[in-house]
Amino acid sequence: MRRFADLHLKPRNPDEISSMLNLAHELGYRRVAVSSDKKSLLHAQSICNKIGLDLVSRIDLTPANDKELTSLLTRFRRSVEILAIICETKPVLRQASKDHRVDLLNFSPMLKIRSQVFFDHQTAMLASQSNCSYEINVSDILHHIDAHTARLLYIIRLELENAKKKSIPVILSSGAVSKLQMREPRGTASLAELIGATEEEALKMISDNPNRLVDRNREKLSSSFVSPGLRVVKRHDS
Amino acid sequence: MTLSRIKRRYLSFNIFSDEVFNEKEVQDAVFESILQLYGLKGLSLIAPTFIEFDEKEQRGIIRCTHSYLRLMRASLAYVTSIRGSEVSIIVKKISGTIKSLKS
Numbered sequence: 116m117r118r119f120a121d122l123h124l125k126p127r128n129p130d131e132i133s134s135m136l137n138l139a140h141e142l143g144y145r146r147v148a149v150s151s152d153k154k155s156l157l158h159a160q161s162i163c164n165k166i167g168l169d170l171v172s173r174i175d176l177t178p179a180n181d182k183e184l185t186s187l188l189t190r191f192r193r194s195v196e197i198l199a200i201i202c203e204t205k206p207v208l209r210q211a212s213k214d215h216r217v218d219l220l221n222f223s224p225m226l227k228i229r230s231q232v233f234f235d236h237q238t239a240m241l242a243s244q245s246n247c248s249y250e251i252n253v254s255d256i257l258h259h260i261d262a263h264t265a266r267l268l269y270i271i272r273l274e275l276e277n278a279k280k281k282s283i284p285v286i287l288s289s290g291a292v293s294k295l296q297m298r299e300p301r302g303t304a305s306l307a308e309l310i311g312a313t314e315e316e317a318l319k320m321i322s323d324n325p326n327r328l329v330d331r332n333r334e335k336l337s338s339s340f341v342s343p344g345l346r347v348v349k350r351h352d353s
Numbered sequence: 354m355t356l357s358r359i360k361r362r363y364l365s366f367n368i369f370s371d372e373v374f375n376e377k378e379v380q381d382a383v384f385e386s387i388l389q390l391y392g393l394k395g396l397s398l399i400a401p402t403f404i405e406f407d408e409k410e411q412r413g414i415i416r417c418t419h420s421y422l423r424l425m426r427a428s429l430a431y432v433t434s435i436r437g438s439e440v441s442i443i444v445k446k447i448s449g450t451i452k453s454l455k456s
Contacts, residue, residue: 142443257431257433258433260389260390293439294369294441295369295370295433295439295440295441296433296441297441298430298441298443299443299444301426301444302426302427302429302430302443302444303430305423305424305426305427305430306427306430306431308423308424308427309390309427314423
């Protein structure tokens with residue numbers, strides 16, 4: 116049985132966290148990540164413990180330049196399980212795609228920015244060597260269909276092709292700001308049909324790929340981790 | 354000459370919103386969504402049919418062709434507003450017969 120995960124809930128206000136987490140559980144998600152302030156996350160953790168949902172800590176960073184990105188990564192990397200970079204400039208995108216501390220590459224839903232800064236071939240090449248994943252927010256395309264959305268769908272389709280060519284893990288998240296933007300896991304996966312993903316690929320994007328990323332990072336953050344494939348089994352007390 | 358039987362799927366769904374909608378409004382929104390995403394050809398291939406809609410509970414059953422179930426799900430997920438109010442349509446269960454859907 117698949118364990119569905121939604122790694123991007125971003126409630127508009129802290130009051131909505133509770134209803135969004137309850138709905139996520141009701142819809143069949145087993146793991147969720149909320150990007151919010153520390154106080155709200157503590158509240159979210161208590162709700163998740165009650166309903167049996169696995170809460171993943173996540174931070175979204177939107178650095179203005181590559182220097183700021185490096186300093187933010189140094190500051191936050193060890194304190195969160197998922198670190199996503201919202202790339203709005205080319206230098207940030209290039210730096211983020213080659214930095215192994217970045218987990219997710221996310222992009223602006225604004226067409227003006229997205230048509231300039233997107234997951235292109237070069238980014239895919241760099242990302243394939245640094246182990247970062249590419250994230251698609253379903254909320255970006257959940258708008259009334261018009262020329263703007265159609266163009267955005269075209270860009271995301273291109274991005275997905277680039278990611279597939281270089282075997283970059285793709286993660287499909289809701290990016291929901293309210294509970295009315297949330298859909299059931301298989302409904303969300305079916306929306307990936309619009310960007311050219313097969314049913315099996317879409318289901319992996321919402322279950323296997325996010326779960327693998329979270330498990331890997333949790334292992335890295337654990338006290339027994341030394342390096343990939345090497346961990347402390349027993350400590351010898353002197 | 355024998356004609357093969359068309360396989361169908363029945364989807365039960367719930368509507369989440371602050372407003373209450375009638376069957377006609379929901380049906381129009383779903384058909385509009387299919388037309389926007391897949392056009393007239395898609396609408397004919399999916400062949401959606403409203404079986405029932407409970408206005409009080411805001412839940413209903415819709416039928417589509419088995420081969421185009423994924424397109425039907427995507428179209429339901431794509432409905433974001435009805436009469437200008439934000440909504441979400443959540444599919445609860447899918448089955449090959451109405452009887453098993455209701456059980």
